Amino acid sequence: MVVSNINPHNKEIVVRRRIASIFNKREDDFPSLREYNDYLEEVEDMIFNLVAGDDVAATEVKIAEYQEENADLILINHARKAEELALAMSASKGPPAQTDNTDGSSQGISVGAGQYAPTIVGGQPRPTGIAPQPVPLRGGPDMHGYLEDEETMRIRTENASRAAGWSIEFSKKRGFEEAFASFCF
Known part of the structure; x- marks a missing residue:
C-alpha cells in the first residue's frame, strides 16, 4: 500500500489504522505481559518504518506474512471487537422507553437517563432550541x-x-x- 503522496499527519493515521486492523491481538492473547509488550513494540516499529519510509519493502513483507499466517485470528478479533462494540452500544441505551397509554401511542413517553426523547410526541414536533424572534425596541x-x-x-x-x-x-x-x-x- 503506497501512502507517500499524502500529508505526513494523515499518512500516520492511515498507516496506524491499517496496522491496527491487522495486528489486533490483545493482552489476554499472550501468556505474559512481557510478550505482549514485545508485540506492541514490534508493531510500533513497523508503523514507524512505514511512516518514515525506512525499510518499507521488508516491513510490507513482514506484514503480509503475519496476515497470511494469522488470517483466522485476525477475523476472530475483528468479530470480538464488533461484538463488544454492539454490547457497549446496547448497554449505553438503557431500558427501552415506556408508554403510559395501553394502546401503545407515543403520548406520555418516559425517557430514561442517557436516552433522547422522541422528536414527535402527540403529533407535535419537539422544540429544536430556536428561540422566537425578539420584539423590536422601536416602532x-x-x-x-x-x-x-x-x-x-x-x-x-x-x-x-x-x-x-x-x-x-x-x-x-x-x-x-x-x-x-x-x-x-
Missing part, C-alpha cells in the same frame, strides 16, 4: 399591543438613555473636548 407595539407614535418613541428613548447614564450635555462636552484636543497649540 413595534408596546406591552399593551398599541402602536407607538413618534413622540412616545422619542420620550421612551430619552428615558432609557438617561436611565443608562447618558445625557446629551455630556456628549456635547466630550465632543468639544476631543475636537479642541486635536489642535496643536
Whole structure:
C-alpha cells in the first residue's frame, strides 16, 4: 500500500489504522505481559518504518506474512471487537422507553437517563432550541399591543438613555473636548 503522496499527519493515521486492523491481538492473547509488550513494540516499529519510509519493502513483507499466517485470528478479533462494540452500544441505551397509554401511542413517553426523547410526541414536533424572534425596541407595539407614535418613541428613548447614564450635555462636552484636543497649540 503506497501512502507517500499524502500529508505526513494523515499518512500516520492511515498507516496506524491499517496496522491496527491487522495486528489486533490483545493482552489476554499472550501468556505474559512481557510478550505482549514485545508485540506492541514490534508493531510500533513497523508503523514507524512505514511512516518514515525506512525499510518499507521488508516491513510490507513482514506484514503480509503475519496476515497470511494469522488470517483466522485476525477475523476472530475483528468479530470480538464488533461484538463488544454492539454490547457497549446496547448497554449505553438503557431500558427501552415506556408508554403510559395501553394502546401503545407515543403520548406520555418516559425517557430514561442517557436516552433522547422522541422528536414527535402527540403529533407535535419537539422544540429544536430556536428561540422566537425578539420584539423590536422601536416602532413595534408596546406591552399593551398599541402602536407607538413618534413622540412616545422619542420620550421612551430619552428615558432609557438617561436611565443608562447618558445625557446629551455630556456628549456635547466630550465632543468639544476631543475636537479642541486635536489642535496643536
